[in-house]
Amino acid sequence: MSTTNNLATVRAQIDELDEKIQNLITQRAGLATEVAQAKYAQETKPVFYRPEREVEVLRNVIARNKGPLSNETLTRIFREIMSDCLALQQPLKIAFLGPAGTYSQAAVYKHFGHAAQNIPLQTIEEVFREVEAQTANYGVVPVENSTEGGVNQTLDGFINTSLKICGEIELPIHHHLLANVDKVEQIQRIYSHQQSLAQCHHWLNSHLPQVERIAVNSNAEAARRAFNEAGTAAIAGQMAADIYQLRIIASRIEDNINNTTRFAVLGQQEIPPTGGDKTSLLLSTPNQPGALYDLLEPFAHNQVNMTRIESRPSRQGIWEYVFFVDIEGHIQDAPIVNALQTLAKYTGLIKHLGSYPRAIL
Amino acid sequence: MSTTNNLATVRAQIDELDEKIQNLITQRAGLATEVAQAKYAQETKPVFYRPEREVEVLRNVIARNKGPLSNETLTRIFREIMSDCLALQQPLKIAFLGPAGTYSQAAVYKHFGHAAQNIPLQTIEEVFREVEAQTANYGVVPVENSTEGGVNQTLDGFINTSLKICGEIELPIHHHLLANVDKVEQIQRIYSHQQSLAQCHHWLNSHLPQVERIAVNSNAEAARRAFNEAGTAAIAGQMAADIYQLRIIASRIEDNINNTTRFAVLGQQEIPPTGGDKTSLLLSTPNQPGALYDLLEPFAHNQVNMTRIESRPSRQGIWEYVFFVDIEGHIQDAPIVNALQTLAKYTGLIKHLGSYPRAIL
Known part of the structure; x- marks a missing residue:
C-alpha cells in the first residue's frame, strides 16, 4: 500500500476518534453544568472547585496511562478539560506573586489550566490579602526552594492567616x-x-x-x-x-538536576481526605531545654511520617520560635489525631494550616 | 434524591467519560506515531506538520459543536491534543517577534498549542532569517492592524524571502x-x-x-x-x-470592538487546497497611468474576491510600488489561474507568497 493510501486510512481513523472525543468532552461539560445547577438549587454559596475531586481524576488518568503520551502531557490535557468545564460554572480568579512570566505563573497554569483568570500581585502579602478578601478565589505562593526568594514571607503569611492550604504544586526549576x-x-x-x-x-x-x-x-x-x-x-x-x-x-546549570520549587494553593476550603494527602501544621514551643524533642516525639510515636520541618522566629514575642511541620496523611487520620492530642500537652500553639492532596507530578 | 447522591452519580458518569476520552486520545497518539513511522520509511525529510490537515480537523470540530463549550474552547483543546501528538513525532520550533508576553506569543500558542517550542526574536527580519535557515520550523509575524507596529517590516520581508505563507492567525486585540x-x-x-x-x-x-x-x-x-x-x-x-x-x-477602550491583528505563519511548505483558502500575492507595476486599474481588472473579471490590497514603495528601484494583494481561493483554483494569466501581460512581477487555510476563529 502506498503511503498516501495509508495516510488517508489513518486520517479517517483519526477523524472518527476526534468525533468521539468531542462527543465525550461535550457530554462531560453537560454533566458539569448539571452539577452546577444541582448545587445552585441547594446551596446559597456553592463551591465548584473541588481539589480532592480533581486529584482523583488525575490519579486515575496516570493509573490508566500506558503511553505513548507522557503522564505530564495527559494530565495537562485533563487539567485543561476540567478547567474549561469549571469555567462554564465559575471562572476561577487566581492570585499569585507576579510579574507574569515567573515560575509562580507557570505553577498557576499547571494547577488551574488556562481557563482560570490570572491576578498577578506585587507581594506575597497581597496574595494572602486578596484571597482573604475573596477578591481572588485562590492564591498560589512559593513555599520552599524557590529561586525567587519569598519563602519567608509565605511562612510569615501562614502565621496570621485564616486561609487554608488546599493544594500543593511542584514545579521543576531549571537555571x-x-x-x-x-x-x-x-x-x-x-x-x-x-x-x-x-x-x-x-x-x-x-x-x-x-x-x-x-x-x-x-x-x-x-x-x-x-x-x-x-x-x-x-x-x-x-x-x-x-x-x-x-x-x-x-542550559540547566543547576547542581541538582531534581531542583524543584513547591507552591501552596491558598483558599477558604477544608479539603476532605483523598487517600494521598499531606498536612501542614504550625507549632510553637516555649524556649526551654528539650522542647523541640517533645514536639517531635508524638509524631514518631504514632508513626506519622514528617516530610519537612522549618523554624521561624516568632514575631509575637510570646514564643521564641514557631515551627512549620509537614506530615504525611490527613488531619482526620487516627494516627495524626492521636499525635496532636499528645502534642497539645507540650505546646502552646497548634495551628492546622491545611490538609490537601499531594502534588500529582 | 439528595445532592450528595446526585453528585456521586454524576461523578461516576464523568469518570466513565474520562476513561473513554483518555483511551481515544491515546489511540490517536498511537495513530500519529504510525503516520510518523510510515513517513520516515518512505521520505528522507518527512514533514509532520500539515496545516491543511489541522484546519480540516478544527473545521470538523466547529461543525459538530452544539455547546455548551464554545468553539474557542473546543478548538483550543483540539489544538493542544494535535500539538501533543505532533510533539511525539517532532516538537516544532516556532520563531516570533518577542519579547514573551506579546500578542505574537499569544498567536503562537493559539495556532501551535503549548507543546511547540517558542523562539522569541528581537526583530521581524530575524524571524524570516531563522525560518529560512531552518533553525526554526515556522515563523509567526504580524501582517496588519498590529498594535505593536511591524506591519511594514513584514511586508518588506515578504519581498525578498523564499518562504511561503502557510497559515494565518487572527487575534482579537483589546486595549x-x-x-x-x-x-x-x-x-x-x-x-x-x-x-x-x-x-x-x-x-x-x-x-x-x-x-x-x-x-x-x-x-x-x-x-x-x-x-x-x-x-x-x-x-x-x-x-x-x-x-x-x-x-x-x-478596559477595552478601543473604538472598534472587533479590533483584530492578523498574523502570517511562515514556512517552507506549499499548502494544498482545503476548500476555504486565501492567497497572498506580491505584484508590481510600472509607474504609468491606469497601471493599478490594469492590475485589478483581471481579478474582477474572473470573479476573484480581493480581501485586501496594500501598496509599499519598492526598494529595488525598478518599480515605483509593489502591491500586496490577498484574494479568496487557492492558487490552483481555475479563476485565479485565469486571472494571473491575464495579469502577466500587464505586470512585471507576480510573486506567489502563499495559499493557505483561512483563519479558523
Whole structure:
C-alpha cells in the first residue's frame, strides 16, 4: 500500500476518534453544568472547585496511562478539560506573586489550566490579602526552594492567616546562564538571586571561577540587568530569557538536576481526605531545654511520617520560635489525631494550616 | 434524591467519560506515531506538520459543536491534543517577534498549542532569517492592524524571502488604560504605540481630552514607562499589565470592538487546497497611468474576491510600488489561474507568497 493510501486510512481513523472525543468532552461539560445547577438549587454559596475531586481524576488518568503520551502531557490535557468545564460554572480568579512570566505563573497554569483568570500581585502579602478578601478565589505562593526568594514571607503569611492550604504544586526549576555576548570570555559579572547562585555553585566554580557573582532581588531583576549592562550575565529560567531576549549560553546549570520549587494553593476550603494527602501544621514551643524533642516525639510515636520541618522566629514575642511541620496523611487520620492530642500537652500553639492532596507530578 | 447522591452519580458518569476520552486520545497518539513511522520509511525529510490537515480537523470540530463549550474552547483543546501528538513525532520550533508576553506569543500558542517550542526574536527580519535557515520550523509575524507596529517590516520581508505563507492567525486585540495611580485625575501623560493611540482616539477624546498623548515604539515600552514614571499611563494589553504590574484603569477602550491583528505563519511548505483558502500575492507595476486599474481588472473579471490590497514603495528601484494583494481561493483554483494569466501581460512581477487555510476563529 502506498503511503498516501495509508495516510488517508489513518486520517479517517483519526477523524472518527476526534468525533468521539468531542462527543465525550461535550457530554462531560453537560454533566458539569448539571452539577452546577444541582448545587445552585441547594446551596446559597456553592463551591465548584473541588481539589480532592480533581486529584482523583488525575490519579486515575496516570493509573490508566500506558503511553505513548507522557503522564505530564495527559494530565495537562485533563487539567485543561476540567478547567474549561469549571469555567462554564465559575471562572476561577487566581492570585499569585507576579510579574507574569515567573515560575509562580507557570505553577498557576499547571494547577488551574488556562481557563482560570490570572491576578498577578506585587507581594506575597497581597496574595494572602486578596484571597482573604475573596477578591481572588485562590492564591498560589512559593513555599520552599524557590529561586525567587519569598519563602519567608509565605511562612510569615501562614502565621496570621485564616486561609487554608488546599493544594500543593511542584514545579521543576531549571537555571540557565543568560547573556547577550558572543563569547563566554566576555562575561565579567553574573547576577542572580542568592538562592540560584547557591544552586549553581559547583557549575560556576568549575566553569567560570574568576567571574564576579552578585546577588540581586530576583532572577527577573538579574535578567533585566544582563539585558541593560554590557559584559554581564544572569542565572535565570527560560521565561526570563524570553522576556529579556537573552541568549542561553549554558542550559540547566543547576547542581541538582531534581531542583524543584513547591507552591501552596491558598483558599477558604477544608479539603476532605483523598487517600494521598499531606498536612501542614504550625507549632510553637516555649524556649526551654528539650522542647523541640517533645514536639517531635508524638509524631514518631504514632508513626506519622514528617516530610519537612522549618523554624521561624516568632514575631509575637510570646514564643521564641514557631515551627512549620509537614506530615504525611490527613488531619482526620487516627494516627495524626492521636499525635496532636499528645502534642497539645507540650505546646502552646497548634495551628492546622491545611490538609490537601499531594502534588500529582 | 439528595445532592450528595446526585453528585456521586454524576461523578461516576464523568469518570466513565474520562476513561473513554483518555483511551481515544491515546489511540490517536498511537495513530500519529504510525503516520510518523510510515513517513520516515518512505521520505528522507518527512514533514509532520500539515496545516491543511489541522484546519480540516478544527473545521470538523466547529461543525459538530452544539455547546455548551464554545468553539474557542473546543478548538483550543483540539489544538493542544494535535500539538501533543505532533510533539511525539517532532516538537516544532516556532520563531516570533518577542519579547514573551506579546500578542505574537499569544498567536503562537493559539495556532501551535503549548507543546511547540517558542523562539522569541528581537526583530521581524530575524524571524524570516531563522525560518529560512531552518533553525526554526515556522515563523509567526504580524501582517496588519498590529498594535505593536511591524506591519511594514513584514511586508518588506515578504519581498525578498523564499518562504511561503502557510497559515494565518487572527487575534482579537483589546486595549486597556494602565497606570499605577489612585485617581484618573493624576494621569498627566499617556504613552502608547501610535497605532494604539489611533485605535482609542474617540475614547481618549471623550474621557481624557486634556491629557498629553505620546507615541512610543511599542505598547510594552509604553507600559514600562508607565511603571517607571509617576503620573503616567499606558495604553496596552492585558499581558503588559501583568508583566509591569499596572492597574487596569479602564478596559477595552478601543473604538472598534472587533479590533483584530492578523498574523502570517511562515514556512517552507506549499499548502494544498482545503476548500476555504486565501492567497497572498506580491505584484508590481510600472509607474504609468491606469497601471493599478490594469492590475485589478483581471481579478474582477474572473470573479476573484480581493480581501485586501496594500501598496509599499519598492526598494529595488525598478518599480515605483509593489502591491500586496490577498484574494479568496487557492492558487490552483481555475479563476485565479485565469486571472494571473491575464495579469502577466500587464505586470512585471507576480510573486506567489502563499495559499493557505483561512483563519479558523
